[in-house]
Amino acid sequence: MRDLGDIGFGWDANPNIVRIIQHALFCKGYWGANSYGGYGTVTTEAVKEMRVNMGLPEGGTGTSGGQVTPKIFKALLTMDAYIILGGGRQEVREIQRWLNGRYWTRSNYFIGPCDGHFSRDVQQALMKALQYEMNVPGPNGNFGPGTEAGLKRNPQSVGSSGPITQLFHAACIFNEPVPGAPAGVGFRDDYTSATATFVRKFQEFSALPVTGEGDFTTWAQLLVSTGDPDRPANSCDTRFTITASRAQALYEAGYRAVGRYLAEPPSSDLDKEIKDGELRNIFDAGLRCFPIWQYNARDLEDFNYSSGYQHGLQAHDRGEHYGFNWGTVIYFAVDYDATDPEITSNIIPYFQGVQGALNSQGSRFIPGVYGSRNVCARASSEAYVSHSFVSGMSWGFSGNLGFPLPLNWAFNQIKEFEFHNGDDVFDLDRVVHRPGADFGADSINRETTPVDDFLAYLEQVHELARSYDSSRASKLTLEWMRYPKYNDWKWRANFELVDEGFVAKCRDAGLRTSKHHNYQDPSAGLTIHVDHLCATANAYLLEGAGKGAEIELGDLGGWCGDLITFYGEWVRDEDENKDGHKYAMDRLAKSNVRTTFMLSDLIEDVDGYHIGTAVKAGANVVTEFRNLLSGGGHQSRFGRFFSERYGSTTEVVNGAVECLTGVPAAPDDAVKYAASREGLIIKQSGELIDPASITSSDLRDFCQGYADTLNSLRGLEGQ
Known part of the structure; x- marks a missing residue:
């Protein structure tokens, strides 16, 4: 192509080359020609439009512009898009166009997509841009010693400006x-106080020292999955047995948790399985242990639903054998660079099998995922795995390039090295732990479960309620449990206030509010917010639940209220997310996507429905919570909600549409419901975009996403 030079208006050296350009333009969505083989005005204008979309100059005015250079020809033959695609972000597209426009004439820079999606190619373009600006010899897009040195020479802080600062913002x-970070740090070339605020939140999320400055460690964490491999890390994992001596040495070196393997395939000669007495060595030294399951896990063929189910059963047996406590997270490994199609075809079904197996054994253990950022994110979103152990040190994996840390990461493996314990030398992986996330087990054979403390607290509240007014004991218990968050003016507009006399009695008894008694869900392993769950239950107790497509005011305190706020997010983001079904499937009820309707919210809505409707029918609130959390009710919560509240998928969709466009039958309730819905939508979208104004097919597609999500979750329960 270089021999042909630039191809533009009137070029006729080879009509077939022109035809290739024209058909490629059509494939990219541009009107390439009215007739083929001649590079005329229509082709010229199409190329000019594409060049602008790429972020490049038109090349000239009139027919003097619109040339296809060798690099543009190469770009034409890729699958890259130069307009924003569904789910893309305008901020990302702005950066993509800026990168192309600034660097496309560099010899080893290739024109990248401008579709609004962060990807491996965009990541490498960013790295090359930094290397150009920092004068790194031989820029290649890799994070090597030259790039490290350049970044150390270019720390960022308030007052910094210029192209490197702009790339930092990218x-x-x-x-x-x-x-916790404010939305939209902005693609700008000056480091402001707003940038510092964002950086502090990023550092906190990434378990870095919180300074608000773009030092080397922060640069590295922004750019590559390992981050700075030599930064402080208080966790590790290894295939080698942890003796008493090794455990003590690890503790003295600053480690506080170690990952060890529950089992290994019979064909393995690595001898990496936990040994008898090893856990005692770990705990006696003051360390914790996070168990790992890896049976081969290095090839696509190792993963499918059946193998996941069998591995789940085996992991349960081995975890029980070692005495790991109820609620312990077991990390199931995907130890190769699984591509997106492979994740879809094999990895997701594998984790669905794991979920099914652990659920069939009573959900003693919680499934986690070990793998690339993309594997962790997708297993979390599509198989509802709640904890991620990221293989960050595999920085060359395609699943680690162009993907941010998943929101539910607990551990991030960043470096393999030899650990020296005197003359005893063994391989160790350095692992960063995110404060507040799963930190493994600190003991074994404990008789209690993660919900015992909450249930004891619940009984204490209920006993006080019985002594205050035995005829309303369950109702009063729910009122205290939702207090004070769900007793504000918004709540009062629809539901009755708490009994202030009982609130005073609880305070006098020295009780802390329920937010101090949140618990780990026995199935999902997520933190359950007791005040939200009990507010939902209280709403159903007070105002009842609809059936099928009908809605009642009580639904507003549960799934309806959350679906309305989520609708507000969709219409706020609709310019970049036209497909409502995809939007819902990508974001609704996930543990690793930050929305107003996360998986924990849906669990709280569903459990609140079960508790509230049972109490309304005369049940005891303590008994119902015990049945739910200790009696196995959590293992069938979604299936029972589906059948009791809706009865069919069609009615789930119809109910969701009614939630967004209808009102309860009672006139007073209808007024309250409509006013609250309007306020919730405006709060999320910034304006009232009435669901009734959305085309019926688009709204039903969005609601179908809610139904499909519910079906996926009950499918994991085997229903």
């Missing part, structure tokens, strides 16, 4: 969303 945007 890296920040590629790592969004960050929990």
Whole structure:
């Protein structure tokens, strides 16, 4: 192509080359020609439009522009898009176009996509751009010693400006969303106080020292999955037995948790399985242990639903054999670079099998995932795995390039090295732990479960309620449990207030509010917010639940309220997410996607429905919670909700549509419901976009996403 030079208006050296350009333009969505083989005005204008979309200059005015250079020809022959695609972000597209426009004439820079999606190619373009700006010899897009040195020479802080600062902001945007950080750090070339605020939240999320400055460690974490491999890490994993001496040495070196293997295939000669007495060595030294399951797990053929189910059963047996406590997370390994199609075809079904197996054994253990960022994110979203152990040190994996840390990461493996314990030398992986996330087990053979403390607290509240007014004991218990968050003016607009006399009695008894008694869900392993769950239950107790497609005011306190707020998010984001079904399937009820309707919210809504409707029918609230959390009710919660509340998938969709467009039959309730729905939508979208104004097919597609999500979750229960 270089021999042909630039191809533009009137070029006629080879009509077949022109035809290739024209048909490629059509494939890219541009009107390439009215007749083929001649590079005329229509082709010229199409190329000019594409060049602008790429972020490049038109090349000239009139027919003097619109040339196809060798690099543009190469870009034409790729699958890259130069307009925003579904789910893409305008901020990302702005960066993509800026990168192309600034660097496309560099010899080893290739024109990249401008589709609004962060990807491996975009990641490498960003790395090359930094290497150009920092004058790194031989820029190649890799994170090597030259790049490390350049980044150390270019720390960022308030007052920094210029192209490198602009690229720092690009890296920040590629790592969004960050929990607690304000939306939209902005693609700009000056480091402001707003940047520092974002960086502090990013550092906190990434378990880095929180400074608000772009030092080397922060640069590295923004750019590569290992981050700075030499940064402080308080966890590790190894295939070698942890003797008493090794455990003590690890503790003295600053480690506080170690990952060890529950079992290994009979064909393995690595001898990596936990040995008798080893866990006692670990705990006696002050360390914790997070169990890992890996049976080969290095090839696509190792993964399918059947193998996942069998591995889940085996992992349960081995975990029980070692005495790991109820609620312990077991990390199931995907130890190769699984591509997106492979994740879809094999990895997701594998984890669905794991979920099914652990559920069939009473959900004593919680499934986690070990793998690339993409494997962890997708297993979390599509197989509802709640904890991720990221193989960050595999920085060359395609699943680690172009993907941010999953929001539910607990561990991040960043470096393999030899650990020296005197003359005893063994291989060890350094692992960063995220504070507040799963930290493994600190003991074995404990008789209690993660819900015991909450149930004891619940009984204490209920006993006080019985002594205050035995005829309303369950109702009063729910009122205290939702207090004070769900007693504000918004709540009061629809539901009755708490009994202030009983609140005073609880305070006088020295009780802390329920937010101090959140618990780990026995099936999902997620933190359950007691105040939200009990507010939902209280709403159903007070106002009742609809059936099928009908809605009642009580539904507003549960799934309806959350679906309305989630609808507000969709219409806020609709310009970039036209497909409502895809939007819901990508974001609704996930543990690793930050929305107003996460998986924990749906669990709280569903459990609140079960508790509230049972208490309304005369049941005791303590008995119902015990049945739910200790009696196995959590293992069938979604299936029972589906059958009792809706009865069919069609009615789930119809009910969701009614939730967004209808009102309860009672006139007073209808007024309250409609006003609350309007307020919830405006709060999320910034304006009232009435669901009734959405085309019926688009709204039903969105609601179908809710139904399909519910079906997926009850499918994991075997229903």
